[in-house]
Amino acid sequence: MTATKDWKIALITMDSIDQHWVTLNEGAQAEAKALGVTVSFMSPNTKDDAQQIECVNNAVAGGYEAIIVAANGPDAISSALKEAASTGVKIVYVDSPANVEAEATFSTDNEAAGKTAGDEMIKALEAAGITSGKIGIVNVNAATDSTVKREAGFRSAFEGKGYELMETQYGEGDAAKSQTIAENYITQGVVGIFGCNEGSTTGTGNAIKASGKTDIVGVGFDKSDAIMNLINDGYLLCTMAQNPDVMGKEGVKAAVRALEGEELGGAVSDTGVSVLKKN
Incomplete structure (x- = not known):
């Protein structure tokens, strides 16, 4: 699958510092390149509801057509996401959802x-x-x-x-x-x-x-x-x-599919977990 146009997608995680989010962004960027779309990593530098809300508002103001988000809490950014969705922005969750309907969610069980x-x-x-x-x-x-x-x-x-x-x-x-x-x-x-x-x-x-x-x-x-x-x-x-890289890749795929008019029905996908012990 390649996109019919260069869609503008915002990726907003809880912060931009944890290796988990850096890896998630790497997965998202690799998929964006493969599909021919633009993903902008616009995350707060620390886990902060106000900063995350600001990121969502900035994405809407910046004309982004989809937002892939890992919500810091289920309720704090809900009104900002509802407002975004009301303007036609597609919402996809990675890692942690909020209490607002989305196209799809990719997270660990x-x-x-x-x-x-x-x-x-x-x-x-x-x-x-x-x-x-x-x-x-x-x-x-x-x-x-x-x-x-x-x-x-x-x-x-x-x-x-x-x-x-x-x-x-x-x-x-x-x-x-x-x-x-x-x-x-x-x-x-x-x-x-x-x-x-x-x-x-x-x-x-x-x-x-x-x-x-x-x-x-x-x-x-x-x-x-x-x-x-x-x-x-x-x-x-x-x-x-x-598997944050999988979350990132699948999040971008879902955002593009939704932007291309596909109905994803709010499906929740388990991206898996492995137990890592001493080498």
């Missing part, structure tokens, strides 16, 4: 992946003879659809087990804030910590490394060089790696 993360932690703890103890959870915030579902899946893995899941703490996806949270969990004697995204996972691994306690099981989400180094050095057990 976050609840299932979160449960897998919990299962991996339980297996490692039981293998070490640990069948009870406190578990800490470092999440981004209480609103982002993807990470809320990961936490729900993770917690479900522990139902009926002898562990105590502590109250979730939020680090806004910032590695330094997440490290402080994880360090607080470690002082409370946890046996495991789950990081719900790239920054949370990096912070968790760095806290375990700084504590010198190699018996704490750290499990995370997303893939980056820092996370892979923490896994290979033994400070994290594993991470749930998403």
